[in-house]
Amino acid sequence: MTLTDLPRSETTALPLDDAAADLLFRQARTANSFTDEPVSDDQVRAIYELVKWAPTSMNAQPLRITLIRTPEARERLVRHMAPGNQAKTAAAPLVAVLTADRDFHERMPEVFPHNPGARNFFADATVRETFAGFNGALQVAYFILGVRAAGLAAGPMTGFNGPALEAELFPGGDQKVLAVVNIGHPGPDAWFDRLPRLPFEDVVRSL
Secondary structure, three states: OOHHHOOOHHHOOOOOOHHHHHHHHHOOOEOOOEOOOOOOHHHHHHHHHHHOOOOOHHHOOOEEEEEEOOHHHHHHHHOOEOHHHHHHHHHOOEEEEEEEEOOHHHHHHHHOOOOOOHHHHHOOHHHHHHHHHHHHHHHHHHHHHHHHHOOOEEEEEOOEOHHHHHHHHOOOOOEEEEEEEEEEOEOOOOOOOOOOOOOHHHHOOOO
């Protein structure tokens, strides 16, 4: 089955047209190679202006985005990637390290002003870590959709040595690495074969 053969019938109940559904979901793929066309700061800003609307509990917004642009930073990152992810991370036009800010609660008075006591809810570090990880992951998913909406391909990865990467790039200990995302225009043989998805009947039930 080719991408153009994918079923369209499921969108008949949606206001989203087929072109948008293909761009964001059906034809969107995890890219493993990229052209050398650069990704600009303006493109990243436009992506963020969409991504910032991701839902998070208590509007906490723990996601932080570190763009790896210099050769020195790229080398420091690549050494902590899993072997199968090193070459493509070294070659991608842009790499974003997506982290959850362990100190996100310090911004709670700013982003959740109608509840002055919200910051105190996160006095326990374990609570903060769990909360930041889950809500940061929601924002990571939106980030991938934002990259696709910009007409670019995303190559999200979790194959890395997290503690070592955090020590390398975030020695202050305030960031938990959630994902590393290669970004750019897809290159030759960018896609693996599409793997099956579970059908609606196996996933959704009503009570």
